Amino acid sequence: xxxxxxxxxxxxxxxxxxxxxxxxxxxxxxxxxxxxxxxxxxxxxxxxxxxxxxxxxxxxxxxxxxxxxxxxxxxxxxxxxxxxxxxxxxxxxxxxxxxxxxxxxxxxxxxxxxxxxxxxxxxxxxxxxxxxxxxxxxxxxxxxxxxxxxxxxxxxxxxxxxxxxxxxxxxxxxxxxxxxxxxxxxxxxxxxxxxxxxxxxxxxxxxxxxxxxxxxxxxxxxxxxxxxxxxxxxxxxxxxxxxxxxxxxxxxxxxxxxxxxxxxxxxxxxxxxxxxxxxxxxxxxxxxxxxxxxxxxxxxxxxxxxx
Numbered sequence: 001x002x003x004x005x006x007x008x009x010x011x012x013x014x015x016x017x018x019x020x021x022x023x024x025x026x027x028x029x030x031x032x033x034x035x036x037x038x039x040x041x042x043x044x045x046x047x048x049x050x051x052x053x054x055x056x057x058x059x060x061x062x063x064x065x066x067x068x069x070x071x072x073x074x075x076x077x078x079x080x081x082x083x084x085x086x087x088x089x090x091x092x093x094x095x096x097x098x099x100x101x102x103x104x105x106x107x108x109x110x111x112x113x114x115x116x117x118x119x120x121x122x123x124x125x126x127x128x129x130x131x132x133x134x135x136x137x138x139x140x141x142x143x144x145x146x147x148x149x150x151x152x153x154x155x156x157x158x159x160x161x162x163x164x165x166x167x168x169x170x171x172x173x174x175x176x177x178x179x180x181x182x183x184x185x186x187x188x189x190x191x192x193x194x195x196x197x198x199x200x201x202x203x204x205x206x207x208x209x210x211x212x213x214x215x216x217x218x219x220x221x222x223x224x225x226x227x228x229x230x231x232x233x234x235x236x237x238x239x240x241x242x243x244x245x246x247x248x249x250x251x252x253x254x255x256x257x258x259x260x261x262x263x264x265x266x267x268x269x270x271x272x273x274x275x276x277x278x279x280x281x282x283x284x285x286x287x288x289x290x291x292x293x294x295x296x297x298x299x300x301x302x303x304x305x306x307x
Contacts, residue, residue, distance in 0.1 A: 045296025123183025
């Protein structure tokens with residue numbers, strides 16, 4: 001054999017030759033590239049996160065960023081227009097609306113967030129206990145929550161304020177009790193479905209304790225519905241507390257939240273005064289931002305199911 005000649009390449013089988021020809025036609029001489037589809041984040045979700053993040057930051061540091069005190073009389077002009085000195089105008093007493101808006105953010109956002117956390121925390125825990133226990137425990141918890149949910153939220157709030165007076169701790173507890181039954185019903189419905197899955201049955205067969213099954217096996221698999229419900233509850237609580245303050249039954253003077261800012265400046269609505277429009281826009285943007293985040297959860301879940 002001539003050493004300068006290469007040995008003939010082994011012949012491919014008929015099926016191998018066809019596969020090689022198909023690859024050459026599809027990709028040419030280059031090897032196929034693995035196409036990875038990157039999950040796109042909805043622009044609406046990013047916008048909602050930006051809005052909500054801004055207001056959460058204002059709830060934390062807003063009072064320190066305010067140019068004036070919450071009740072400082074800074075101008076002799078009532079319902080003053082927007083200017084460089086007063087970016088959101090002045091109210092019916094000549095106070096700076098921007099300062100009062102920033103001082104009111106911890107009440108509107110902080111109280112609503114704390115009440116929502118309490119409502120969802122107790123609702124989810126009770127839902128897990130009811131779904132895991134079943135029997136008379138499930139029936140007793142469910143009937144108690146049905147009795148609470150039968151009372152309209154605003155009627156319940158009015159009864160609580162009329163009985164015990166208006167204060168920030170009472171508003172927090174009242175809102176938490178008002179929206180706990182709804183959170184319980186969502187959590188129990190999801191937990192009952194998760195309880196029937198195979199991995200939960202395997203955990204039961206291993207002899208795992210009930211708290212382990214509830215919080216380690218079941219709860220992580222129901223986080224998305226729970227977080228979505230948390231966002232909705234937060235919007236409902238914000239609107240409820242703002243409505244109570246608009247009626248004069250929420251945060252009391254000299255403190256003020258955004259609902260009370262709308263109420264005390266309602267006389268400037270006919271003039272289009274910024275004093276009444278600014279807190280209303282703040283409430284609207286906060287609720288819209290939360291709803292955009294919730295909608296992005298649904299869109300992302302839909303894309304994952306399609307993929």
